[in-house]
Amino acid sequence: MNPYEQNRTAWNSLADQSSPFAKVATDQECAQPLVQLDSRGWLPGSVKGLKVLCLAAGGGWQSILYAAAGADVTVVDLSPSMLRLDAREAERRGYTLKLVEGSMDDLSMLDAESFDIVHQPVSTCYVPRIEAVFAQVARVLKDRGIYISQHKTPTSLQVVDNDSQHRYLIGVSYYVGDDPLPDVNDIAYREVGTREYLHRWEELVGGLCRAGFVIEDLVEPKRGNPDAKPGNFRHRGMFVAPYVRMKARRIADRGAMNRGTPAIWTPE
Numbered sequence: 001m002n003p004y005e006q007n008r009t010a011w012n013s014l015a016d017q018s019s020p021f022a023k024v025a026t027d028q029e030c031a032q033p034l035v036q037l038d039s040r041g042w043l044p045g046s047v048k049g050l051k052v053l054c055l056a057a058g059g060g061w062q063s064i065l066y067a068a069a070g071a072d073v074t075v076v077d078l079s080p081s082m083l084r085l086d087a088r089e090a091e092r093r094g095y096t097l098k099l100v101e102g103s104m105d106d107l108s109m110l111d112a113e114s115f116d117i118v119h120q121p122v123s124t125c126y127v128p129r130i131e132a133v134f135a136q137v138a139r140v141l142k143d144r145g146i147y148i149s150q151h152k153t154p155t156s157l158q159v160v161d162n163d164s165q166h167r168y169l170i171g172v173s174y175y176v177g178d179d180p181l182p183d184v185n186d187i188a189y190r191e192v193g194t195r196e197y198l199h200r201w202e203e204l205v206g207g208l209c210r211a212g213f214v215i216e217d218l219v220e221p222k223r224g225n226p227d228a229k230p231g232n233f234r235h236r237g238m239f240v241a242p243y244v245r246m247k248a249r250r251i252a253d254r255g256a257m258n259r260g261t262p263a264i265w266t267p268e
């Protein structure tokens with residue numbers, strides 16, 4: 001099956017089964033929306049009136065929190081069922097959202113330089129070419145706009161199983177290229193039924209820089225717990241960081257910024 005169709009079907013069913021990945025924002029969270037969205041203080045003090053794209057962020061969490069904070073919100077997501085949760089929650093709370101069914105690697109339905117912020121939860125693992133996503137985000141963001149994105153780490157996606165001593169086994173090549181990941185036994189950080197792709201560090205970090213962004217911060221959200229038992233995702237989280245989150249800023253003329261900088265490293 002085409003991977004996009006497979007992921008749409010899988011996410012429709014995760015949304016319809018009330019998966020924890022399709023958790024809508026609560027009243028308590030809406031009372032302090034920016035604290036929920038941004039524990040690191042990466043966003044401006046207020047997003048009131050700012051144009052925000054919640055990219056691959058259906059499900060009624062990010063969109064509702066940004067709307068609660070007064071932003072003008074657009075959501076692009078592949079799954080109609082995830083978008084229905086945004087629509088339902090927005091209607092219930094009296095917010096207006098623009099909801100668009102589409103893929104993160106083709107944002108041609110959106111105007112260039114039209115957003116102040118793009119916020120993308122873990123989702124680039126569902127497309128084969130992350131550089132296509134970064135190019136699209138760079139196009140729709142205004143100059144100096146902020147791109148907050150979270151991704152699965154390559155190492156986490158290379159884990160296939162654990163052995164009798166509860167050690168985690170790397171079984172997928174780092175250089176799988178555009179091939180989808182195989183089905184594996186260890187699915188602690190995989191979503192059932194989806195088709196996923198590994199993006200190397202060079203693609204994640206270098207790709208962002210090459211698309212015209214400056215990375216302002218990078219964190220590894222911790223999921224590990226030293227008391228967790230083997231078999232629990234928090235046990236695995238003590239050995240392999242599952243996610244990386246980056247704050248990047250679109251700089252329209254990065255060429256000018258770099259001019260005069262001596263080359264210290266030459267790619268092969």
Ligand SMILES: C[S@@+](CC[C@H](N)C(=O)[O-])C[C@H]1O[C@@H](n2cnc3c(N)ncnc32)[C@H](O)[C@@H]1O
Pocket residue numbers: 004007008011021022023055056057058059060061062076077078079082102103104105121122123126127
């Ligand atoms: C982990 S969920 C993120 C949403 C959720 N609100 C959250 O906070 O975790 C990943 C989302 O990516 C979407 N998705 C998968 N492939 C996509 C694609 N090619 N383009 C846009 N969205 C996609 C899924 O439908 C799903 O809503």
